[in-house]
Amino acid sequence: MERQIIPTADGSVTISIPASGITYHSKHGAIQESMHVFIGAGLHYILAKGITHNPLRILEMGFGTGLNALLVLQESIRTGSSVHYETIEAFPLENVVYTRLNYCDQLQAPELQPQFLRLHESAWDITHTVTDRFSFLKRNTTLEKFNSPGLFDLIFYDAFAPSAQPELWTEDVFRKLFDLLNPGGILTTYCSKGDVRRAMLAAGFTVEKIPGPPGKREMVRAGKA
Template sequence: MQRNLIVTKDGSHSVSIPEWEVSYHSVHGAIRESLHVFIEAGLHYWLQQHATASRCVVFEMGFGTGLNALLTLLEAERLQRNIQYETVEAYPLEESMVQRLNYCDTLQQSFWKPVFESLHTCGWNKPELISPFFSFKKVNAFLTEYAASEPVNVIYYDAFAPNAQPELWTSAVFKQLLQMLAPDGILVTYCSKGDVRRAMLSAGFQVEKIPGPPGKREMIRASRQLNA
């Protein structure tokens, strides 16, 4: 599978897969999209609703370039909130490509570049304490093979688009995610297609459409239905 480094409109990198005609992030801005969809609509939203929570458990579907994990680490440090981060990835990026990613420089956080690279190079399937506020575990597996170690507060659902990987947007997959979710948990994703919303609803999610990032009118934030 060929993967190419590309520059998105906010100057930050993403990775494209020509064979699938997809990229890991929005071409309108990788950092901009991740901040909007996963940090602001997901992490910040949950933390604001749970100001006294001792920690937040985050699960990311698709570690990819590590951008969402980096941004979450930076927020854990800035807010001094404890975050336990778990992610699953079946096809890790090559080390040579990881070293070229420009996220820390674009964010003017060059100090964190070795730490960012360590997210990619650290061992699989075991927790790592990256900072006093950020625990990290990545699992080399497909989503269907993954079992959460404990209930999840925030799910970053960042799978490739349904046209590329339709098997990851089914009611069965969302039922698995719902079982992972804590009673007060939420799921956020950039995709708001009608088929995706219907799959979420049939799995037991309550679905809310909210404004999307640049280049996308809407996104989804979902939680448990009252009777689920």
């Protein structure tokens, strides 16, 4: 699979798969999108709700470039929040790709570059202590095969769009994700298509449409009562 690194409007880069026209992040701004959809509407929101699990348990579907994990690591350092971050990736990036991603520079946090590389290079299926408040576990598998002995407080659903991977946006998938959440937990995603929202509702979620990042009118935050 050919992958190309391309710039986005906020100066951060993303990855394009030319054969399918897919990009890993919005061309309007990779960091900008992740900050809006996953940090603002996800992490900040659930911390403001007073979720007190220690550590806060986050599951990410689609590790991809590692940007979402990096942003959560940065927030953990900034706020002192304890986080266990678990992520699923069936098709990890090659060294020649992830070493050229400019996120730490764009965040004006070059000191995080060694930790960002560690996220990519760490062994699979082993929990790693990245800082005293951030543990990290990545699984080289598919969501279909993924199992976890613990539940999560927050799910970042960052799969490719339904047009590219329709099998990842079904009622059965969202029922599995619903069952992986603690009561009071939430799932955030950039996608707000009607059939996706209906699949979430059928799986048991409460579904809220909220303003999307630049270039996208709406996104979804779904909750488990």
